[in-house]
Structure formats: C-alpha cells, structure tokens
Amino acid sequence: MSKKYKNSLAIFEQLESEVRAYCRSFPTVFTKAKGSKLWDEEGKEYLDFLSGAGALNYGHNNQKMQDALVRYILQDNISHSLDMATEAKRNFLEKFNEVILKPRNLQYKVMFTGPTGTNAVESALKLARKVTGRTNIISFTNGFHGMTLGSLSVTGNAMKRKGAGVPLQNTISVPFDNYFEEDFDTVEYLKQILEDSGSGLDKPAAVILETVQGEGGINAARFHWLKRIEEVCREYNILLIVDDIQAGIGRTGTFFSFEPAGIKPDIVCLSKSLSGYGLPMAITLFKPELDQWKPGEHNGTFRGNNLAFVTAVESLNYWDDDSFEKDIQKKANVVTDFLQRLVKDFPELKGNRQGRGLMQGIKCGAKDLAAKVCQEAFKRGLIMETSGPIDEVFKLFPPLTIEIEELKKGFEIIEQSIDAVVKQQKLITV
Structure with a gap:
C-alpha cells in the first residue's frame, strides 16, 4: 500500500463518487471482521449493530459457512453458471424446500433473479x-x-425518488398501519378507494409491503392489520407481494416475517441474508399458478451465484428445528426491555420503541438526536445507523447469532452515548 494513503481516507475522497454514504458515518478503514465484531487498520475493535443493513444476520465470516465455501472453491467447483443446472443450486433448492417451505406448508416456485434485492422486487412487479x-x-x-x-416507484422516500430523474408512474401510495392516529383505519381507507368509482384509482395488479419498514423508521405493522390487507387483496383479486428482503431470514424472529400474522403472500422477495455470508443472492417466490414467464423473459448474468448457494445451504442448518427461533426471541425480549427502559430513563429523547425481533430502535422526537447518538456510539466502538424519513430513529440490527454478553456490552455503549448527547444538548440550551 502506498505510504500516501496508509491510515487515510484520502483515496476514497479523491477517487470515489460523492454518492458514498456509510463511510461518511463510519470514517475509518476496516480490515477484519468476525462474528459480531469488526476491526479497523489501527486495530480498534467495534461491535456491529448494523449487520450489513441486514445482510449479515449470521455475523461476519461465519465459520461453518466459511469452511464450506473454501472447500468448494479449492475443489474447482462451478462459481458462475447463469441459470444452468449445477449441484450447488440443486442442493440449495432441496434444502430450502425441505427446511423452509414444506414445514410452513408453502408451495412456492423459486425464481433466481439478479443478485440484489431490488432485482427481486423488479421481477415481482413485472x-x-x-x-x-x-x-x-x-x-x-x-x-x-x-x-x-420500478422499485423506486413503490418507495416512499422523497430524496431517493428524486434521484430517478424521471417520473415514477403507475403506482399509488396509501397510508401504512398507524401512519395517522391509531384510531384511523387505513385498511378501510384502502377499501374505500378500491370500491369508490370516483377515487380515480384503476384496479391495481398488486399490493406491495414490508411487515416491518426497515428504512422507513422500523414501523411494524400489527398482525391483524396484515391479515386484513390480505383479505382485501383476496376480495378484490389483487396480488399480495411481501418484500421480506430486510425483515425476513429470521430478522424479526421467524424465517419469514409474515408468519406470525398467519398470511400467505402470492409473491415474496428475499435477498440480503439469504446467502448467509454476505454474498449477493436474491430470489422471488410465487405461487405455482403465477409462473407464467417465458424462458429468459426476466434474466440476469449473475443469477447463478453458486458460491452464495453453498453458504446459503449451510445457513439453512440453523432452521432444522425451532431452537434458533427461540434463541432469537430470547434476545429480542432483552432488546425490547432495554429500549423500553431507555425511553423511560431518558425523557429528553421524547422516544418511542419501534419494531420487533432483532429489528428494533427508538424513534426520537428531539431533532437530530438519533444521528448524534449513532455518532457518539461509533466513537465508543459501536456501529449502528439511523432510519426514518428524517433519520429520527436509531436502530439496533445486531447479528442474530450475537452472544448475550456482547449484546449487553452494546447496550452499555448506547446508554453512555445517549447520556453524552443529552448532556451536550442541555449545555447548548443553557
């Protein structure tokens, strides 16, 4: 490495586009990661409560997945294959069907899209x-x-939508659960505009939703609300798409985030932690009667990432029985108790706990406070990010495999960070 750039962010500032984002929040050069921790080139250790924005639910460099991947590579097995049949793909399909689909009585066809979540969404909309x-x-x-x-057209964030540079059409946005006051029935609103010939809404092809809105503020839909949305879709012959890219793969406690609601979407989008190792992989699941594609009608050069298939098979071993789910719920309860205490102990937050499972956070009523808490936490060796339309939520996304002791160490850093920010705010206002 050039001495000019050693221990420096200069090369990124000089050559990388201004579009970069995470490196601005975490201004250091990372060199190593394992489990729930990362290290930078100065040797400083960080606890990871970001988990690759949900792409590393099983932690960094999970040992069993790493061993399987290394063995596969060293045997000169197939790495890239378009959508040709390979042993690695067959193993994934068999394991996914036996461990995930059959036990949940889900009969879905599996479509391998391009390797990103947005491609899974694009294929679902198409x-x-x-x-x-x-x-x-x-x-x-x-x-x-x-x-x-296509994905931006069904995304709410104004800044991200503006980046499209063209009109985003053929979509309509309606209120999510509890978008207004709790007594405002958003399902009845949806039914009204579907029923009313004067609403100006042409009958839609589909409804798309996240059960917990990851980027939108960790807003968790109530289970009975999700059930009623499904009922509306069935009544009006509209397809229901659940985007489970971030909330799925165990993040909310069950493999699919919609399981506790007792619904069965027509189409499901998965990516992020699907490979288990942070390797790019995405699939779209849909009921067999919807499989009306012509060969090659939706494709992608990198939809055959066999390295991801290998680690995905290994990751599915966590789901052989219900012990992993129970462990996630145990940790989730610890997170819930901690966040509820923070809201009580720090009224300056003007906070509300958001989310479920290991996808929780605090929505701060005080301006800019969530971002400042994240900044303070980073200084103290904890990585976490904000969420929501104005970054009003600081969110906890630890690996699902994190040890309770590490979880509590992160809690200590968060509490110290909040205390520091609150004291700074009081000094400013004096």
Whole structure:
C-alpha cells in the first residue's frame, strides 16, 4: 500500500463518487471482521449493530459457512453458471424446500433473479403486471423497496425518488398501519378507494409491503392489520407481494416475517441474508399458478451465484428445528426491555420503541438526536445507523447469532452515548 494513503481516507475522497454514504458515518478503514465484531487498520475493535443493513444476520465470516465455501472453491467447483443446472443450486433448492417451505406448508416456485434485492422486487412487479394484465401497484407510506426505477416507484422516500430523474408512474401510495392516529383505519381507507368509482384509482395488479419498514423508521405493522390487507387483496383479486428482503431470514424472529400474522403472500422477495455470508443472492417466490414467464423473459448474468448457494445451504442448518427461533426471541425480549427502559430513563429523547425481533430502535422526537447518538456510539466502538424519513430513529440490527454478553456490552455503549448527547444538548440550551 502506498505510504500516501496508509491510515487515510484520502483515496476514497479523491477517487470515489460523492454518492458514498456509510463511510461518511463510519470514517475509518476496516480490515477484519468476525462474528459480531469488526476491526479497523489501527486495530480498534467495534461491535456491529448494523449487520450489513441486514445482510449479515449470521455475523461476519461465519465459520461453518466459511469452511464450506473454501472447500468448494479449492475443489474447482462451478462459481458462475447463469441459470444452468449445477449441484450447488440443486442442493440449495432441496434444502430450502425441505427446511423452509414444506414445514410452513408453502408451495412456492423459486425464481433466481439478479443478485440484489431490488432485482427481486423488479421481477415481482413485472410478474404481477404480466399475470393480471393491469399496471397499477399499491405501495405504502415510508416503504422502501430498492433503488432501480420500478422499485423506486413503490418507495416512499422523497430524496431517493428524486434521484430517478424521471417520473415514477403507475403506482399509488396509501397510508401504512398507524401512519395517522391509531384510531384511523387505513385498511378501510384502502377499501374505500378500491370500491369508490370516483377515487380515480384503476384496479391495481398488486399490493406491495414490508411487515416491518426497515428504512422507513422500523414501523411494524400489527398482525391483524396484515391479515386484513390480505383479505382485501383476496376480495378484490389483487396480488399480495411481501418484500421480506430486510425483515425476513429470521430478522424479526421467524424465517419469514409474515408468519406470525398467519398470511400467505402470492409473491415474496428475499435477498440480503439469504446467502448467509454476505454474498449477493436474491430470489422471488410465487405461487405455482403465477409462473407464467417465458424462458429468459426476466434474466440476469449473475443469477447463478453458486458460491452464495453453498453458504446459503449451510445457513439453512440453523432452521432444522425451532431452537434458533427461540434463541432469537430470547434476545429480542432483552432488546425490547432495554429500549423500553431507555425511553423511560431518558425523557429528553421524547422516544418511542419501534419494531420487533432483532429489528428494533427508538424513534426520537428531539431533532437530530438519533444521528448524534449513532455518532457518539461509533466513537465508543459501536456501529449502528439511523432510519426514518428524517433519520429520527436509531436502530439496533445486531447479528442474530450475537452472544448475550456482547449484546449487553452494546447496550452499555448506547446508554453512555445517549447520556453524552443529552448532556451536550442541555449545555447548548443553557
């Protein structure tokens, strides 16, 4: 490495686009990661409560997945294969069917899309329009579904939508659960605009939603609300798409985030932690009768990432029985108790606990406070990020495999960070 750039962020500032984001929040050069921890080139250790924005649910360099991957590579097995049949893909399909689909009585066809979440969403929107012959898609306030044009059209964030540079059409955004006051029935609102011939809404092809809005503020839909949305979709012959890219793969406690609501979406989008190792991989699941694609009608050069198939198979071993789910719930309860105490002990936050599972955070009523808490936490060796339309939520996304002791160490840093920020705020206002 050039001495000029050693221990420096200068090369990134000089050569990398201004679009970079995370490196601004965490201004150091990382060199190593294992489990729930990262280290930078100065040797400083950080606890990771970001988990690759949900792409590392099983932690960094999970040993069993790493061993399986290294063995596979050293045997000169297939790494890239477009959508050709390979042993690695077969192993994934068999394991996914036996461990995930069958026990949940889900009969889905598996579509390997391009390797990112937004590609899974794009394919879901295209399929819904193809099958129904309709163009409109209903999405929800504060939803986030990706950064390509189709996905942006069903995303709520104004700044991200503006980046499209063109009109985002054939979608309508309706209020998510509890978007207004709790007594405002957003499902009845949806039914009204579907029923009313004067609403100006053409019958949609699909409704797309996240059960917990990861980027939109960790807003968790109530289970009975999700059930009623499904009922509306069935009543009006509209397809239901659940974007489980961030909230799924165990993040909210069950493999699919919609399981506790007792619903069965027509289409499900998965990515992020699907490979288990941070390797790019995405799939779109849909009911067999919707499989009306012509060969090659939606494709992608990197939809055959066999390295990801290998680690994904290993990751599915966590789901052989219900012990992993129970462990997640145990840790989730610890997080819930901690956050509820913070809200009580620090009224200056004007806070509300958000989310469920290991996808929780505190929505701060005090301006800019969440971002300042994250900054202070980073100084103290903890990585976490903000969420929400104005970054008003600091969110906890630890690996699902984190040890309780590490979790509590992170809690100490968060509490210290909040205390420091609150004291700074009081000094400013004096």
